[in-house]
Amino acid sequence: MNAAELSLAADLSPSAAIYRFVADQETFSEVPYLGAGGEWVQGWGHTRGVTKDSPPITHEISERWLAEDLERAADTIRTWVSVPLTQGQFDALVSLVFTTGTGRQGQKSGFVWLKSGQHSTLLTKINAGDYIAAGAEFARWVHSGGKRLGGLEKRRELEMKMWKGDQR
Numbered sequence: 001m002n003a004a005e006l007s008l009a010a011d012l013s014p015s016a017a018i019y020r021f022v023a024d025q026e027t028f029s030e031v032p033y034l035g036a037g038g039e040w041v042q043g044w045g046h047t048r049g050v051t052k053d054s055p056p057i058t059h060e061i062s063e064r065w066l067a068e069d070l071e072r073a074a075d076t077i078r079t080w081v082s083v084p085l086t087q088g089q090f091d092a093l094v095s096l097v098f099t100t101g102t103g104r105q106g107q108k109s110g111f112v113w114l115k116s117g118q119h120s121t122l123l124t125k126i127n128a129g130d131y132i133a134a135g136a137e138f139a140r141w142v143h144s145g146g147k148r149l150g151g152l153e154k155r156r157e158l159e160m161k162m163w164k165g166d167q168r
Contacts, residue, residue: 006085023044028059032053035144036144095162096111
């Protein structure tokens with residue numbers, strides 16, 4: 001990793017490539033469906049405010065939601081990651097946080113908080129500057145609703161490649 005490629009997380013934004021990547025990884029649905037994690041989902045992986053009774057949406061609405069959701073994930077990274085990242089590392093984290101969320105103490109594990117109330121090992125390793133060990137942590141985030149999902153395994157492999165700087 002070249003030091004010239006590194007930027008503070010606070011100075012980075014999701015790239016155009018990560019928008020395409022996440023849209024390709026998610027299944028577009030104009031109507032709500034119950035996702036593997038037990039949340040109602042609509043558009044490209046959007047869950048905020050979605051219920052089984054939400055009205056159908058257009059691609060235009062879903063694109064706006066995707067941009068907002070990726071920006072929300074990016075804000076989490078900007079807030080909690082204290083070491084420099086490459087654009088690829090930042091994008092990999094945006095994709096991961098898009099699916100895991102931040103987590104909630106006592107309720108749900110995510111990128112920042114584990115259900116136990118501790119910070120995630122991934123976040124801890126990143127902030128310790130252990131980029132190699134942090135990259136290996138992606139493989140642990142392959143469960144939803146208590147089940148190991150093949151789609152998440154594939155996605156995490158691709159995110160690990162982004163993290164390492166490999167071609168998407």
